[in-house]
Amino acid sequence: MDRAVTASAFVHQHASHCESGVMSSLLRHHGMPVSEAMAFGITSSLAFAYLPFLRINGLPLIAYRMPPGAIIRGLDRALGLGVKFEKFRSREAGMARLDELVDSGRLVGLQTSIYWLPYVPQGLRFHFNAHNLLVYGRDRDEYLVSDPVAETVVRCARGDMERARFAKGVLAPKGKLYYATREPSAPDWATLGRKALKRTANIMLRTPVPLIGVRGIRMLARRVERLPADESAKLYIGHIVRMQEEIGTGGAGFRFMYAAFLQELSGVTGYAPLASLSQRLVAIGDRWQEFAIATSRMIKRRDPLHPPALATHLREIAQQEESFYRDLERAAAAWRA
Amino acid sequence: MREEEVPQEGNAVLEGHRKAVYAVGADGKLRMVESRGWEVEEVVTRQAIEDLERRAEDARRRFRAGETSPLEYHMYRARMDVPLLSQVTGLWQWRIRRHFRPKVFAQLSQPLRQRYADALGITKEELWTAP
Numbered sequence: 001m002d003r004a005v006t007a008s009a010f011v012h013q014h015a016s017h018c019e020s021g022v023m024s025s026l027l028r029h030h031g032m033p034v035s036e037a038m039a040f041g042i043t044s045s046l047a048f049a050y051l052p053f054l055r056i057n058g059l060p061l062i063a064y065r066m067p068p069g070a071i072i073r074g075l076d077r078a079l080g081l082g083v084k085f086e087k088f089r090s091r092e093a094g095m096a097r098l099d100e101l102v103d104s105g106r107l108v109g110l111q112t113s114i115y116w117l118p119y120v121p122q123g124l125r126f127h128f129n130a131h132n133l134l135v136y137g138r139d140r141d142e143y144l145v146s147d148p149v150a151e152t153v154v155r156c157a158r159g160d161m162e163r164a165r166f167a168k169g170v171l172a173p174k175g176k177l178y179y180a181t182r183e184p185s186a187p188d189w190a191t192l193g194r195k196a197l198k199r200t201a202n203i204m205l206r207t208p209v210p211l212i213g214v215r216g217i218r219m220l221a222r223r224v225e226r227l228p229a230d231e232s233a234k235l236y237i238g239h240i241v242r243m244q245e246e247i248g249t250g251g252a253g254f255r256f257m258y259a260a261f262l263q264e265l266s267g268v269t270g271y272a273p274l275a276s277l278s279q280r281l282v283a284i285g286d287r288w289q290e291f292a293i294a295t296s297r298m299i300k301r302r303d304p305l306h307p308p309a310l311a312t313h314l315r316e317i318a319q320q321e322e323s324f325y326r327d328l329e330r331a332a333a334a335w336r337a
Numbered sequence: 338m339r340e341e342e343v344p345q346e347g348n349a350v351l352e353g354h355r356k357a358v359y360a361v362g363a364d365g366k367l368r369m370v371e372s373r374g375w376e377v378e379e380v381v382t383r384q385a386i387e388d389l390e391r392r393a394e395d396a397r398r399r400f401r402a403g404e405t406s407p408l409e410y411h412m413y414r415a416r417m418d419v420p421l422l423s424q425v426t427g428l429w430q431w432r433i434r435r436h437f438r439p440k441v442f443a444q445l446s447q448p449l450r451q452r453y454a455d456a457l458g459i460t461k462e463e464l465w466t467a468p
């Protein structure tokens with residue numbers, strides 16, 4: 001091949017989070033502009049989970065959103081995109097299929113391990129296997145990549161891409177790729193929105209496992225309270241904040257992004273109560289940020305290490321989130337579209 | 338978070354990249370804002386990296402002293418630990434730990450060496466030694 005093949009008129013968009021960013025770009029490319037925040041909120045992707053039995057370098061998994069794949073599947077269902085997922089047993093088949101799709105001008109989503117992507121800054125390359133990106137073209141042995149968390153488009157060599165797509169371990173991508181096969185149909189945002197709000201309130205307030213939702217935050221608070229005041233505690237609390245920060249959540253564990261969703265949904269549907277709920281969630285996001293600041297000050301010894309103070313902070317957040325989700329649920333129930 | 342409060346402290350970990358975050362603008366509306374990085378985030382990311390670097394350095398020293406195999410050093414350098422390396426290679430954790438013994442490691446079969454090298458993204462020759 002002499003020159004690069006690209007999906008026609010693809011426009012890169014910088015986003016906060018990989019999966020919502022990928023889907024926002026994919027939808028825009030297929031003629032339906034949906035913001036990243038909308039993609040995140042309408043699929044009920046906000047959550048909290050404290051999973052002590054899943055260990056990362058010996059520390060528990062703490063997530064502030066739903067598991068990987070929720071946004072893609074949720075939008076596929078809501079908008080009738082006909083997303084096709086393909087996984088591969090052999091690397092050769094997986095790479096050949098990617099080439100075939102890209103060369104035919106299709107925009108292809110990939111699940112990758114962020115550790116093996118050379119254009120990602122060293123400091124952010126950990127073994128996380130569910131990083132999403134889009135391939136919009138190919139220039140011989142280089143893929144033209146739109147990674148939503150990067151400011152501009154990037155290139156990725158074939159060998160690196162292969163490694164990233166076929167990384168092993170938890171959430172192994174197995175070469176997973178996906179693409180839309182139908183044009184999205186304009187949805188009824190009010191109906192979708194009402195359902196999405198109820199679902200989020202339900203997840204946060206009533207999941208039967210005490211590790212998920214508001215109860216999960218309280219469980220984490222209890223765990224933090226019992227930490228010994230030593231170096232291991234510093235790693236533990238630093239880890240909570242690192243999970244909370246992820247890439248681009250502004251230190252609020254996706255709370256600001258969900259607030260942006262509520263604001264947008266309120267604008268699109270004209271349902272006013274969502275606007276004030278959005279403001280309340282911004283305030284809660286600020287509390288998460290303060291928690292992160294307090295934690296980093298203890299790690300840096302600017303403040304004495306005192307885990308119970310952080311536990312109190314987490315309990316206050318849990319309290320505020322609980323009352324927020326109750327009101328969110330009431331607002332959804334009172335919504336007559 | 339208000340737009341003017343969006344951290345622009347230049348988190349060195351980002352290597353000059355900017356991140357998109359959501360913040361409240363002057364009109365009271367949330368919008369996406371580019372951030373040069375937040376010191377808090379740099380503190381916690383560095384902490385995690387330094388912990389792994391410390392373990393790698395410790396393994397390197399023990400390798401020099403003949404107390405462990407280079408495998409342990411390369412594992413930490415690839416930002417892994419034994420449970421993760423076990424998932425990636427499909428080998429039992431006790432088997433990996435056994436391969437940390439220099440004598441056992443010296444007799445490792447070629448296919449096993451290749452398996453470790455692939456998992457760690459290095460060549461068989463690189464796996465054989467540590468700096």
